[in-house]
Amino acid sequence: MRELEKGDTDIVGSNIYEFEKDPGIHLSSKKMPLTHKSIIRTMFLKNPINHPSVGFLRKSILKVDGGYRHFPYYEDYDLWIRAWKSGLKFRNIDQELVALRITGQRARRKGIKILKSELRLLLTFFEHSLFYGFLFIPSFIARTFFAILPLKITNFLLKIFFRNTFKE
16 A cells, blocks of 8 residues: 555555446445545544455554444444554545445444444543534434434435435
């Protein structure tokens, strides 16, 4: 990974394509913020790194307090918050390098289990500072709303507002 070899980045990700059945038929792309500064700003709204595209320097991650904690649904997000607070640098590549199957993924992220993890994520921000916790509250409310919405409505809203869909 050239981005990591440059020496000014500890964690790198990329944009991804999303598909349902055929990986050759891309339904949408999930674009991510590119620079360290924009990634940190985005962290208060959503996970700024696409999990399947991530690469990192092992020596950097080992410096993060708490390591890779058990945190249903949000192990990576939790790690990125703590990595940022430990001074690690992020970057996303402006290319879709991975195709991700999304069938059933959103259905698993509903109900009381996801609400508990959302609350724990909010507390992770508060662990670092009251200010960061309060910055995350609007996102927490929106994410909680999505967790209790019916799946069809969630999928519709995500498609309309949060994804770059491809014309067939």
